[in-house]
Amino acid sequence: MAESRQLEAQLRETAEKLLREKNVSLFVGYEKASLPFRTTPLLLTKTEEAPRLVWNPFCNANLSVYLPRLFLAPADARAAKAAPAPPRVGVVLKGCDSRAVAVLLQEKQVRRENLVLVGIHCPGIVDRRKAEKALGEHQALGAGEDGGGNIRVVVEDGTESTLRREDVLADACLECRSPAPALHDILLGAPGEAARTGTARPGTARTRTAEFESRPLEARWAGFQEVIARCIRCNACRQACPLCYCKTCIFEQNRPRWIGPGTDPSDLALYHLIRAFHLAGRCTECGACERACPMGIDVRLLARKLSAEVEDLYGYRPGESVEATPVLSSFALDDPQDFVTEP
Amino acid sequence: MGRNPYLPYPARIAETVIENESRDIKTFRLAFEDPGSAAEFRHLPGQFAELSLPGAGEAPFGIASAPTEGDGLLFSIKRAGVFTAELHSLEPGAPIGVRGPLGRPFPWERMPGKNLLIVGGGFAFTTLRALIKQLLHPAQRAHYGSILVIYGARTPGELMYRSELAEWQKRGDISVHLTVDKADGGWQQHVGVVPAVLEKLKPGADGALAIVCGPPIMLKFTLPALASLGFSEDAVILSLEMRMKCGIGKCGRCNIGGKYVCKDGPVFTRRELASLPAEY
């Protein structure tokens, strides 16, 4: 829509200025991808490349995933001496992405003074799989946004059709409660766009969890098994997650080896359980994992439940504030402990 | 279809010897369970085998013994990872799987009539031991010219095969120069890195082949030293180490460019390596 065109122009100007004035040496945004319903990350170092930046409903990746690796400490003192100074980085952030940066700051994985955070009020992004499915056997050759925030598509025979916004928005976006970037140095766009188009259904996450929980134990287990059975252990969910930055992931540790590399049912279950628990109290619900999954697995099944638990028990939502003590790093005498049971 | 290439020959650890003062390199003598396996397993120096322990895994190791040494195989193995730690904990009698022989050996056919310069560093000396044993075999020795060995380690206590080295040094048909980075009280031989000894000895390159095994840092300085002595890229033969799994050119792990270290190597000439990306 007109508004995202305007935002796009502002974004290009912002990046160009940051690079030109040497406020940053690297700017991370999005550019047009080769296929419809997608964008691809653009890591800019030259002002003249700024016009390649785009802002549209296909800006799907959580770009904060690129930040921790830019600030990795060198292996030893000698390497540290030879290493170049960490870059100053500008990065485009949606609401959920900015919360991920807040968690990375809490966990000391990035340097605040080296970051210029360019927040954008996010109207929600398109899940390409939903869009592709909605087209049936037709295939898109091009896609854009119309004035009402719906998705206009040109298909193979040259005809145009329109996909309704609420039918193709990513699940995480439908469930989103804070589309505004909490943390930013520069803020683009205006709030309330999601509300205006009437697509936000922030209760959905809890409804989905409640529906799952209402099933009998056996059905829940069967449901979980069915969800993960398609997993091919490609690690896309982990790699797309900005908060999975461990230098050696538990899945790759081999002294001892905690989990096999394949798709044995017990290894699959362990993989998804461990990931869910390692993100409990940290996940900012961006849904990058889910959209990265090539197999269309609901990889946030457990994460949604754990986020609700953390919020209900401790009144904590990850990434809302950098100053807050992370929930799993704090202990208060009056913390609820009803879940602690006698053996 | 022949024998399943993933199925190891059953063997047992017949003997173990601690090779160094740090006690992290052990030589294992393995004996095949079945005489048929011993007959089928026909290797040449430079080749390697996959050793396996059920439940602990499988890993590739250069064969330290020459085929002329008779029954059994020797492997000198440094304790570095999970598998080698498990292996080091085993006593004689423990079962072990052996798969191989794998890879391309030292270019045996090119050696007759040549002077041979054998340069080794650290723990990579294992397959060079196999080579030297083969060359010194009474039925073999006459086929080759002079044999000059330069072998270096960090300290005297880190040199492997010390009693054999001493025996070789007493012989007239092989010249063995040992060097250490750091000498101790009784050390009477070279002190300094391998390339420095090479430059001191200045072996002639005419009609000679250099066979080199060692850590990357040794190679980095030894290869230019050999070049300045006049050794052509074809006359320098190296053995590479790479992470491997299948050992038979399927799993892709040891790829360097279009080559598989496991089946096209691990032995390459320097000319062959020069045409490959430096991803080793």
Next chain:
Amino acid sequence: MTEKLLSLANLDPWLARLRERGSVYAPGTDQAGEVALREWPQPEPLVLDYKNFREPPKAFFLPRNQTLLYFRDGKTVELNSAVPETFLFGIRPCDARALALLDRVFLDGDQNDPYYARLREKTTVIALACAQAMPSCFCASVGSGPGDGSGADLLAVALESGLLFRAGSGKGEGLLAEAADLLAEATPAAKREAAERIQGVTAQLTPVPTADSALRLRGSYDSPLWGTAGQKCLGCGTCSFLCPTCHCFDITDEPDRRVRTWDCCAYPQFTLHASGHNPRPTPKERWRQRLMHKFRYAVENFGVPFCAGCGRCIRNCPVSMDLRTVLKELGA
């Protein structure tokens, strides 16, 4: 090369006849609403005009989790369970061609992989020519095409009134001979229709300049483009796990067995030595390896790129990287 015609009415009876000899897999809609190879018969009807499956049929030949050997009473043994006869009906030509490429690694004559060989031998591949191309398809640029029958025992082309079969192997010839009573002679009109359909799909493809890629990539080993790509790549294994020709694997032990699982050159652990040394230490080298392996090293070793042009890596990359773009830029 025998060509025969099967009427659509005879398709089910023919599959039923194959079903008597073994398992039959055919395109159908799965629980997630996607067309996939499913065990036939299913209550839902067969689908013939799908684009392509989410996953390549690679797992039929290189299972994601495959036991190689068992440990029994301290011995490492091979327990050969009988491999059932299997028929794959309706895989697309790019995926069938990928099998012909995998054969070069796993059935190289020098050292066959017995596990792959057994599954390949017991599986009959019936490819189905494409009904339409996707924007991510580029099979014709890597020596294949929407009517490529290499790697398949039979190639079928869906016509208005039935299927035109073309035998691609002795096994395929045998299938046609056995089903003689269900088949009719291929008429010149049917052959013409098949050729036109394949041409129609070919015309939808956008060419990618890969034909001389081996030479081009040779000169570009030090190109800054690898760094750019490596910076963007997340280092997941989606591209290779969904690639019909990627075949790198790991071998690990469980307490009672030795297992082969898929692995991927994008992972840092893939080449990491026990000493801590890593010959391909950053995403840049790893990304270059994957592309170089497919478009240069494979061409040097086998004379063909190890890519079938199916486009799955492009469609599924979490950050929408497109190897065609990089190939183009390298050539520019």
